[in-house]
Amino acid sequence: MSIADVQVNSDMRRLGLGIDTGGTFTDGVVVDLINHKVLAKAKSPTTYHDLSIGIRNAVAEVLRIGNFRHEDIGIVGISTTIATNSVLQGLGGRVGLIGIGWKPQDDWKLGCDIARFVKGGHDSVGNQNERLDEQALESAISEMLHQVDAIVVSSIFSICNPAHEIRAKEMIKKHTDIPVVLSHVLTGDLGIYERTITALLNAKLIPIMKQFMSSVEKSLRDLGLAARIMVFKGDGGLMSLEMAQERPIETILSGPAASLMGGKVLGHVEDCIVVDIGGTSTDIAFMEHGFPKLAQEGAVVGGWRTRVKAIDIWTCGLGGDSIIWLDEDGEICIGPERVVPLAIAALSNSTFKERMKKYSDTGFYVSASIDFSGLTENEQKVLRFLNEAGPSALFEIMDGVPDVVLTRDVLNSLKLRGRVLQTGVTPTDIMHVAGLYRAGDVEASEIGINFIAEKSNLSKDQFVEKALERMATRIGEEILRKIIFDEIGMSGGSKALTSVLQACTGEKRFRNLDLKAALDRPIVAIGAPAKVFAEPLAKRMDVKVIVPEHHDVGNAVGAVCSRVTESITVHIYPKDCKFLVFAPGTTPIDYTHVEEAVAAAKSYAGHFVRDRVESAGVEGEIQMKFDVVERRFCDGYGKEMKFINWIDVKATAMGIPKLK
Template sequence: MTVRLGLGIDNGGTFTDAVIVDLDTKKIISKAKSPTTYDDLSVGILGAVDGALSGCDVDRSLIKLVGISTTLATNSILQGKGGHVGLIGIGWRPDPEWDLGASKMRFIKGGCDSVGRVLQSIDESELDDAIEEVTKEVDAVVVSGMFSVCNGHQEIRVRDAVRKKAGLPVLMGQSFTSELGIYERTVTAVLNGKLLPIINDFFDGIESSMRAREITGRIFVFKGDGGMMSISHAREVPIEMVLSGPAASLMGGKVLSGLDECWVIDMGGTSTDIACLDGGFPRLNMEGAMVGNWRTRVKGIDIWTCGLGGDSIIRLDKDRGLVVGPEKVMPLAIASVRYPGFKAKLEASKDLEHYTPVKADISRLTEKERTVYDFVKGHAPCSWFDMIMGLEGKAMVTSTLLESMRLRGLLMRTGLTPTDALHFLGKFRSGDVEASRVGMSLMSERMSEDAETLAKMILKLMVTRVGEELLKKALVDSGSKLDGGGAFHKLLRGATGHESVGGYNIKMSPGRPIVGIGAPAKEFILPLRERIDGDVVVPEGHDVGNALGAVCSEVSEMFSAQVYARDDKYLVFSPMSSPSQYSRLEEAISSARAYTSSVVRDRIAKQDVEDVRIRVDVIEKKFPDGFGREMKFVNWVDVRALALARPRLR
């Protein structure tokens, strides 16, 4: 039997991982890590790829599949990067407070009502003027019509006119969702348009780099819903890459553990992600992913993310108790390697927090900010006191100014972290152990504890915090609001086995196994099994679980239709089609099932796949009454088709 290999790449917040795996046995053959390089992601990606390739002796022609999970789409949106997009709205006008993200906008007559009836025809002269106005100096155009998911013909008409007149990429709101919500639908399409030039440049580099390394396997890109898409499809809908990193860790946990029903907890240097597998499928957030302040209609996994990782800052609260996170800092052990002489500065100043520059766009800095940034760059790592003394008479360096520059990604602080605790206890080595010892000594003096006890307290607190975050997600999933009171935190601590509550043992029972993924999983997730009523598994290969998930998942396509009752009839609404009418609910649902199945089958076939399976879910939607109880009658029916398939390997 011919060996078929896969190359998985996960571009994470702290490190970029690469793994070479046997696609049939899922055995990891080689793996490597490289620091993520935010100014040019390809540097970190190729560093990890080259590390994995050099770690084994394989015929590169056997690498039949390359899977990529990247933060590029998410980070580009958060940082406001991307191309310029023109928007033509049909039959609606935005609320004054709406930020739709488009560079140029024009709103014309037209639109439909909620049952797909055309309210007003498009004025051809007005359309020509709109096209002329919004197509100048843009990279793409979005067309978004009122109730276009109920009748999409006007969007299609405008799309064809823009293509004919301007020759630009044109995106329709109905192409991204079948759900109502003109704001969310429009924002999703606009953000997709803004991503097109960035993603295409990135993929061009990836494809040329793979060819240069004699890797000719097909390239697939991970999506936020836990599936993959071909690189050609990803070039058209890069918005679906949002939240692909957490989704890859979830599927990596499934592959490594062999479990279809489990919680997956992925801890990295910056954050911890918690998600759930039901029957081998990730739970999805059907409301659409939030990216910064943007509410989109992108279907992503239902995930809980918190600022808890190996590089989270350790500090003292007002009662001199230990607190971890949420800020990410540079561990002392790492700072000492990156900046020779830092350990001596740490010992002399007795200040754990020093500032270092971060590569960023500094073109928009104020004169004072530029002065501070240049000083830090020339004297890194430097303390606040160093800046005050060094810039006396030139700039007043306030804590408010430094915090603003840190939050905008211009500066990063050093600090004591769980990574330093692991270095001190001999459980991990990637930096200067002596710098970690100095930091532990300084913090232990403030707590009147010895350094070793402090390090063990930090590890215990990290395990507790993981359990607390799992409980918080369960509470939010049940519809509860998180109360920040002391009794609430006491119960959380008790449930995670950190301490008893008035002599009572109230440890939690998660109801399904917990799978730990990420480099620190053995130290900060696995010990939970001694504290709770349930199994905790940290499988071999957990440190590259995300990269494994990126190449070991399946291609997926999802499409939905809705059935509504209107005047003793049942109407089926779906994008790219006109409403269809039926006299019986069963007939309408049957039609919707057939149509959605046909759409996902056709779409997934275009990505050159095999072993196609289709699942159709019928979900009845019932509004609650005034007392929160579910009413008996059905308001509408969602019919969702999901197609899964394996990439065809050549």
């Protein structure tokens, strides 16, 4: 069922406002949810110190230029990087952990502020191992109360019997109203470490997400919008504002997920490869039968292996702001480092071009932040100098802050923290010189390109042409690497394989061999430079390339054109000639026949996700999807063995969100 099948008041249009906070810009777009037509769109610079400011500016502009009644906007969908960035930067509230029936191994990194472990817990079939030590638990609670912003309770095998986690929460709530996160609620996986890490990260994000969503809600209400606010999840679905504040961990990687849904909506295809070309990176993902492919192992963010359901995304450091450089053979290389395009850097400093010419250099340092918190005294001095001076060469910084020693090390530290960037030649500069894009100073781009073209023994025009070709080649190459990785588990990094992949994407790499890759589904390219860099693949490969209208705001479109989704996986394990069904939050039940076990798992999982979708607020029919996968261990040669080790039964429910 589509949104168009839902009955609506004929006097009222069904409009949605999509918001995406990208690395460079925050996009706002108003979409007719019946026909997915984009009615208005606007961009505003992303404000990292307070994302809600960039959101407010983008929304205010899209409301100003749009030809529609504000009251017709019934839903707002937000795709935000706040959870991902907070995990990457180690930000969040103070969290206490109460472990029941287990203790961490010596090499386990938990990331909590205080941890206490008490007796209790259950075994793998839900039987109690030990009585819950309530006296020790009471002592742990009293110790944590004034030290933390949230408490996580994680009991051994709580997905088989959550009684001790539930009892612990009851005891905590007698003393405080701070959030309490139970590990069995967020994931149904057995592993205590991954389950605990997921709960801890979620708890750390709760105060950040609450503050952010409160600020966003106030901004939208101040602009006169009474629409219902939904938040995009990393698995491609929507969740309510209230649920996002309880389970913020599920919004991790929502940006790439929104791009996938935006590509599907704008491209009008069910089976496709969505390629989102941004300023910093390119994200590649597959859509099958209208559903995004999810990562089996859960999202990995900032080195933390979680059990958060997220779309299977292939990300590479290849975008409009990626540095262009020459390798030892003089070959043009792109990325992965992000730099400030010369065309953009020149806008903020009137002497930048002359100094590039004078020093024959393009690698100047620029400030990317006005936030001095957490910096050493020397780092603050250097950052303050860059904020005042603008783009500066290394020796200019050394002269400007002479009391700072090891200036290069200080700059590298600031770069690692994202507080400082360097300038350089980028695909954005190439597009400026080629006349394909105009947002900065073309002369600055020409100066830098002349430097690097001379080193490669090419004219400026020849270098521009080769760089454009190489960017298209690299995107095609990464698509093929993603396909190879999905099939055999590795993509290879050898020079020979790279040459073959580049040949398959239309680059002449061999004198006596012509290769051309044929793909079984179209490419849908979104992102501002999609037309320039992805459209050429239609001629270079055997594939249809769709660059839809409004491809520059694809993420924002995806953020509001999705559905409320919930999914769960129930595990079935064979034991003693029977089959045990492990459903989260319940005691395992055994069945004599595997068919009975699968049917029971489907029934439980189906009711669970349907109830959750209904409680989130949907209208019309709820769609259900079941996947049953038999899991087998591999032998020493990587070949699956004959016997089934366990069965995964996954249920997914989807519904169209209710409007205001």
